[in-house]
Amino acid sequence: MTTRAVGIDLGTTFSAIAYVNKFGVPEILHNAEGERITPSVVLFEGDDIIIGTYAKQAAVAYPEQVVEFVKRHMGDDDYSFEYRGEAYSAEKLSSFVIAKLKHDAELRLGHRVDQAVITVPAYFGHKQRSATIRAGELAGFKVLALLNEPTSAAYAYGLANPGVDKRLLVFDLGGGTFDVSIVHIKDHEITVLATTGDHQLGGKDWDDALIRHAADQFNQRHGMDPLDDLAAYHDLRSKCTSAKLSLSKRPKVQLFYDFRGKILRLELSRETFEDLTAPLLARCEALTRDVLDDAKLSPDDIDTIVLAGGSTRMPMVREMIRRRFDKEPAVDINPDECVSLGAALTAAIEASRIAGEAPPVDIRTHDVTSHSLGMVVYREGGLYNSRIIERNSRIPCDRSRDDYVTTHDGQTTMDLWLVQGENDDPLECNVLGHFEFYGIPSRAAGKSRLAVTYRYNANGIVEVEAMDLDSGQTLAHRLAAGTVTLEDLAKDRAPMAIVLLMDCSGSMYGRNLDDARAAAVMFAERTLGPNRTVGLVAFPGGLQCALTADVRRLREAVAGLTPIGGTPMAEGLITARDLMKSRAGVQRIFVVLTDGHPDDPEAAQNEAHRIRSQGGRVVTIGVGQQVRPEFLRALASRPEDFHYCNESVELQGTFINLATELG
Numbered sequence: 001m002t003t004r005a006v007g008i009d010l011g012t013t014f015s016a017i018a019y020v021n022k023f024g025v026p027e028i029l030h031n032a033e034g035e036r037i038t039p040s041v042v043l044f045e046g047d048d049i050i051i052g053t054y055a056k057q058a059a060v061a062y063p064e065q066v067v068e069f070v071k072r073h074m075g076d077d078d079y080s081f082e083y084r085g086e087a088y089s090a091e092k093l094s095s096f097v098i099a100k101l102k103h104d105a106e107l108r109l110g111h112r113v114d115q116a117v118i119t120v121p122a123y124f125g126h127k128q129r130s131a132t133i134r135a136g137e138l139a140g141f142k143v144l145a146l147l148n149e150p151t152s153a154a155y156a157y158g159l160a161n162p163g164v165d166k167r168l169l170v171f172d173l174g175g176g177t178f179d180v181s182i183v184h185i186k187d188h189e190i191t192v193l194a195t196t197g198d199h200q201l202g203g204k205d206w207d208d209a210l211i212r213h214a215a216d217q218f219n220q221r222h223g224m225d226p227l228d229d230l231a232a233y234h235d236l237r238s239k240c241t242s243a244k245l246s247l248s249k250r251p252k253v254q255l256f257y258d259f260r261g262k263i264l265r266l267e268l269s270r271e272t273f274e275d276l277t278a279p280l281l282a283r284c285e286a287l288t289r290d291v292l293d294d295a296k297l298s299p300d301d302i303d304t305i306v307l308a309g310g311s312t313r314m315p316m317v318r319e320m321i322r323r324r325f326d327k328e329p330a331v332d333i334n335p336d337e338c339v340s341l342g343a344a345l346t347a348a349i350e351a352s353r354i355a356g357e358a359p360p361v362d363i364r365t366h367d368v369t370s371h372s373l374g375m376v377v378y379r380e381g382g383l384y385n386s387r388i389i390e391r392n393s394r395i396p397c398d399r400s401r402d403d404y405v406t407t408h409d410g411q412t413t414m415d416l417w418l419v420q421g422e423n424d425d426p427l428e429c430n431v432l433g434h435f436e437f438y439g440i441p442s443r444a445a446g447k448s449r450l451a452v453t454y455r456y457n458a459n460g461i462v463e464v465e466a467m468d469l470d471s472g473q474t475l476a477h478r479l480a481a482g483t484v485t486l487e488d489l490a491k492d493r494a495p496m497a498i499v500l501l502m503d504c505s506g507s508m509y510g511r512n513l514d515d516a517r518a519a520a521v522m523f524a525e526r527t528l529g530p531n532r533t534v535g536l537v538a539f540p541g542g543l544q545c546a547l548t549a550d551v552r553r554l555r556e557a558v559a560g561l562t563p564i565g566g567t568p569m570a571e572g573l574i575t576a577r578d579l580m581k582s583r584a585g586v587q588r589i590f591v592v593l594t595d596g597h598p599d600d601p602e603a604a605q606n607e608a609h610r611i612r613s614q615g616g617r618v619v620t621i622g623v624g625q626q627v628r629p630e631f632l633r634a635l636a637s638r639p640e641d642f643h644y645c646n647e648s649v650e651l652q653g654t655f656i657n658l659a660t661e662l663g
Helices: 053-057 090-109 126-138 149-160 203-222 230-247 270-276 278-295 315-325 338-355 486-490 511-527 551-559 569-579 601-613 629-635 648-662
Strands: 005-009 014-020 026-028 042-045 048-051 081-083 086-088 115-120 142-148 165-173 178-186 189-198 252-259 262-269 304-308 364-368 373-379 382-389 397-405 413-420 430-438 449-456 462-468 473-479 496-503 532-539 542-548 587-594 617-623 642-645
Touching: 005 090, 005 149, 005 338, 014 090, 014 338, 026 338, 042 053, 042 090, 048 053, 048 090, 090 115, 090 126, 115 126, 115 149, 115 338, 126 142, 126 430, 142 149, 142 338, 149 165, 149 178, 149 189, 149 304, 149 338, 149 364, 165 278, 165 315, 178 278, 189 278, 203 230, 203 252, 203 262, 203 270, 203 278, 230 252, 230 270, 262 270, 270 278, 278 315, 304 315, 304 338, 373 449, 382 397, 382 449, 382 486, 413 449, 413 462, 430 462, 496 511, 496 542, 496 569, 511 532, 511 551, 511 587, 511 648, 532 551, 532 569, 542 551, 542 569, 569 587, 569 601, 587 629, 601 617, 601 629, 617 629, 617 648, 629 642, 642 648
Parallel strands: 005 115, 115 142, 165 304, 189 364, 496 532, 496 587, 587 617, 617 642
Antiparallel strands: 005 014, 014 026, 042 048, 081 086, 165 178, 178 189, 252 262, 373 382, 373 413, 397 449, 413 430, 430 473, 449 462, 462 473, 532 542
């Protein structure tokens, strides 16, 4: 049996690593300091990066060089910790913790370990899970799998109680996250029935409540807030965390704290602590009710409550469980270690499978996804989360939809917004991204039929795939370029680029051009706004003003229009297309104003078709008796995008209506 695979419990406050020994039993690996669990704390000290107990103790002396509670920021692109001008992401910081565990495990075992199963909160979404895998890889591991922490705890319980047939409720309250899952164990099968949680709820929040209480008491007595000083905050956190741990064993403790020569002596009772943190426990209890409802079970249907996470040692937690389930929680396994032990067992099984060896034990798991996966659609004038895969679906799982069609001629790409969450409003969900599928064969509008498959893999990570049904070709996809957000779309702030193509042929001389100038300036003034730009192209004359939000520049460009020569509309369309390169999420509007017929009608039609096929919208405005309406109607993207004015004086009203519609 291979021993190069380990299980890692990457915790918010403490982490642990374990392996399966030669007897097939999972075993904790002590760190280099002889500890069974390692504080998930990173200290930057000169050129050294130090992990663990020393780093935790150094927080008071070097608060600006210490970073804690990184797990709560996993998958957050906006989070970073800076030291000596270098920014460290949450996954990079987590990789330092994992690398420390790896190094110490290799010292204990005497050989290299390079395969790992890493546990994650069941309620982690796609971004947090992906970041966890990257952290493991940065630390030098091949990540065999991610394992939900409650499932891992159930693994450890099943190993300690072989042959059981029970429904478990796994109550996992760690330092920074909370999960609650219902699991059915029967023979060699571990099946998760339902899971829910909150990855921003954990023992840290109990600490924070006590810290705020102590700081308020200090401020009332001495008129100073110790939370304003970073070193003082870390010192107070250390004392409050110690007091919290003591209150799990004693009914009251004395908290002594000094700051700037002032001393606080505060007697804390367990009753006071529980009153301060009652809302936190209520959140845990509400989520426990939710998971029972999701599984369509009552408390009486639960055979055993398994505790995981050090915060379950608080008496208030165990009392709530007794009250709700009328039974004592199991004491078969250590809540600090059960998650890493289950991960080690999974790692050994996965490594044996890869190596073609017999697994140390025959246990199979069936997990579920903790979040629904949806796509964003328009419904009743607004954005809506259309859920494709419902939460608590068994993973891996996939769902396909084959009712997608292209919407314009020559369309070769398709956009898709993905979200995770239960709310109908996609802005209340976790936006996974704006994806662009490309490589669709060029066909007429509606002639390309597409199927999209949405998938949760075994690690709970989202995958999406699209296929052109007519050719059977799988389409490549990428994150769409650009800075458009879902909120921009919901609040009509999606970027829009508009180019005015003005006929400057000789027939526009005099009042016709004067009226056109006035209408164009008025249109620009009404259209410009957040994320809106307007450019100006003349035919003949070419580019007069690049895309801008500066109305002064546009006025000057419009004032400089001069009528001369023929009507080279195709050249104007080419110039406008070059100006308005296609960008994801940006609406491109081409407004063509002419008083006659182009010199090159076939070329103009070809260019207009090319713009439409690339997702641009063509609006045509004809004015005067020389216009051929049928030709301009054919250029426009849709019938209502053609406008005709008998006289040039009607231009202003036409442009007002167009500006209103675009706004």
